[in-house]
Amino acid sequence: MPKGIVIVEKERCKGCGLCIEACPFGVLGFSSDYNSSGYRVVHMEHPEKCTGCAVCGYVCPDVALEIYRREPVGGTV
Amino acid sequence: MPVETAVPAGYIRVFGKPKALSDVKYTYCPGCHHGIVTRLVAEAIDELGILERTVGIAPVGCAVFLDRFMNCDFVQAAHGRACAVATGIKRARPELVVFTYQGDGDLAAIGTAETIHAANRGENITVIFVNNGIYGMTGGEMAPTTLPGQRTTTTPWGRDPRLHGYPLKISEMLAQLDGPTYITRQAVFDYPHIVRARQAILKAFRNQLEGKGFSLVEILSTCPTNWRMSPQEAGRWVAEHVTKHYPLGDLKDVR
Amino acid sequence: MSRVLMRGNEAIAEAAIRSGLKCYFCYPITPQGELVEYMARELPKRGGVFLQAESEVAAINMVYGAAAAGVRAMTSSSSPGISLKQEGISYIAMARLPCVIVNMMRGGPGLGNIAPAQGDYFQATKGGGHGDYRLIVLAPSTVPEAAELVRLAFDLSDKYRVPAMILADGMIGQMMEPVELPEPVDPGKIPPRPWAVTGARGRGKNVISSFDLEPEGLREMNLALQAIYREIERNEPRWEEVETRDADLIVVAYGTMGRIARSVVHMARKEKLRVGLFRPITLWPFPYEPLRELAERAEVILTVELSAGQMWEDVRLAVEGRAPTPFFGELGGVVPSPKRILEEVKKYAG
Structure with a gap:
């Protein structure tokens, strides 16, 4: 189980790639999928490396990313 | 938000679309920093819990659809007049939180007078000034903020200061006045700068809630489309060149 | 009713205050100086907002903001100043905001002079700024009538959500006559403004705009304006x-x-x-x-x-x-x- 999960809202993504460059762990990459506007959307290429740090969400200009982090065992954050 | 991958149990949401943003997709170009700035404004509204008493002034230009992207009340202003419109609203109903969101063509060219005088009166409003050194929506023409030598559609051989003057430093000008409370210049080309810009925007809204007066956050932004750059190149251009002409940091902060 | 001897400009100002004026924005110009000065003295004392703007352009946009926020708002000027206000007036007209604009006309074109003239008739009645719009234009010929028409201007402007203009000149503005001032309006009688930007609490967001990028949408906005104008043409000629x-x-x-x-x-x-x-x-x-x-x-x-x-x-x-x-x-x-x-x-x- 990775520490973090990035959910991509496919229709909001414009494929600018800023999140790919910003991710400190090389989690994200372009998928082979295109959305209805014709943009090649981002996906988690290496989900196992995700820490849920949310840097990708911060730099995403289209608010296309939702980030989840694993709750620490024995309590909530 | 439609979720494509189910989130397994045991995970908590740490980042996502703020409540002050609607489900309407941005009309900004891919990689444009406007989208980040718009989100930061929405985050500040969420964090302060002021959505139900906030009125935004939508500009003319790339953020002309701002009222669709956000969930608060909005007034659409004529090009450059946002600070005058905001003055009218705030004076009529001081209990509202009023902000303008303007580009550099809007705020630093046609709206210079409205901006300077609202600042000089110390109007208790928040101004978000997105400076990308160009007229984005009309086709990439020279703005007063365009850098010397920068090519635009109206300076095809680069801006020549002998013909077109020099980049207008609005924030430095405003910081000389007695009226404003908080004038700062930020950028959003990487994560640390976004965090700082977020704090600045939050402060600019908090100042208004505390009745402190005029706050303006200038944000150096990109226009990958009209700069003819990739979003990544555009961000680096801001970091390496634009910040040399427009240094980052607080220019005035009356506590 | 109270009968007093007043200058036209002052009678207009007093009638406006008695009509529930909340916000007045101005820029100095002759021959309507007494109106500005009266407002500066009286309006703040009576719970209103007086603000001298940096320009006519700013003043009309402040009116736009205050009217959008749902209060009775007004500006006044004279011919060259009204020319500057045209951009804002066009936006106000399309955004369907009520407000009152006073034009104490002077000789023109250009800087002209400050003597009585009626050269702004086209500007006032045929649109003035860009686009297909109208103002309700009321033309007093005496000081008491000016006071009376100010009240009517606010009421008609509210009723139809169309900006109204008082069109007079320095003769009316500066002469003194006995005036029957209108009784102060009962604030409860001013029509509610559910469309105003007052904060989206307990309702969806309100947006005041003069804009639609889609031709079909903009046509609808225009047709709505024209329908109101036809109604005004039927009901309001005086x-x-x-x-x-x-x-x-x-x-x-x-x-x-x-x-x-x-x-x-x-x-x-x-x-x-x-x-x-x-x-x-x-x-x-x-x-x-x-x-x-x-x-x-x-x-x-x-x-x-x-x-x-x-x-x-x-x-x-x-x-x-x-x-x-x-x-x-x-x-x-x-x-x-x-x-x-x-x-x-x-x-x-x-």
Whole structure:
């Protein structure tokens, strides 16, 4: 189980790639999928490396990313 | 938000679309920093819990659809007049939180007078000034903020200061006045700068809630489309060149 | 009602305050200085907002903001200043915001002078700024009528969500006359503004805008405006007739000229000339129908204006060839005497 999960809202993504460059762990990459506007959307290429740090969400200009982090065992954050 | 991958149990949401943003997709170009700035404004509204008493002034230009992207009340202003419109609203109903969101063509060219005088009166409003050194929506023409030598559609051989003057430093000008409370210049080309810009925007809204007066956050932004750059190149251009002409940091902060 | 001796500019200001004016934004210009000064003194004392803006452009946009926020708002100026306000007025018209704009006209074009003139008729009644829009235009010819029309301007503007203009000149603005001031309006009687930007609490967001990028959408907005304008044209034309019942010659004049023309009618009647006066009070909507009816039986319709013939075009549209429509105008701030106009009348009457 990775520490973090990035959910991509496919229709909001414009494929600018800023999140790919910003991710400190090389989690994200372009998928082979295109959305209805014709943009090649981002996906988690290496989900196992995700820490849920949310840097990708911060730099995403289209608010296309939702980030989840694993709750620490024995309590909530 | 439609979720494509189910989130397994045991995970908590740490980042996502703020409540002050609607489900309407941005009309900004891919990689444009406007989208980040718009989100930061929405985050500040969420964090302060002021959505139900906030009125935004939508500009003319790339953020002309701002009222669709956000969930608060909005007034659409004529090009450059946002600070005058905001003055009218705030004076009529001081209990509202009023902000303008303007580009550099809007705020630093046609709206210079409205901006300077609202600042000089110390109007208790928040101004978000997105400076990308160009007229984005009309086709990439020279703005007063365009850098010397920068090519635009109206300076095809680069801006020549002998013909077109020099980049207008609005924030430095405003910081000389007695009226404003908080004038700062930020950028959003990487994560640390976004965090700082977020704090600045939050402060600019908090100042208004505390009745402190005029706050303006200038944000150096990109226009990958009209700069003819990739979003990544555009961000680096801001970091390496634009910040040399427009240094980052607080220019005035009356506590 | 309280009867006081007041200057026109001050009577307009006082009537506005009594009409529930909350926000007044201005920029100094002659000949409406007394209006600005009266507001500066009185409005803050009575719970309102007075703000001297950095320009006419800013002042009208402040009106736009205050009106959007749902309060009674007003600005005043004179011809060159009104030209500067046109951008904002066009936005206000399309955004369907009520407000009152006072134009104390002066001689033009350009800087002109500060003497009485009526050269802004086209600007006031035919749009003024860009796009297909109208203002409700009210033209007082006396100081008491100015006070009365200010109240009407606020009420009509609220009723239709169309900006209203008081169109007068320095003659009306600066002369003193006894005025019956309107009673202060009951704030509860001012129509509610559910569309105003007051914070999206317990409702969806309100957006005040003059914009739709889609041609079909913008057409709908325009059609809605036009529907309101047709309603105003049906309901609101106002005019005054003096001695028109048996008149062979009708003088058509408004505002300051209307006042002078009234004397002309009395002088003509003393000389047994059957002359009457038709004085439009609403310049838009122009009272076409009643003037047309008069033209059916009158022999001459003489238009007299302090312009090169602007209202004259509306007079001819009303008359549509039913009678000859000569014109007499003065320019540059020259105000003709009643005697001079009587000479003009005698060319056609008697």
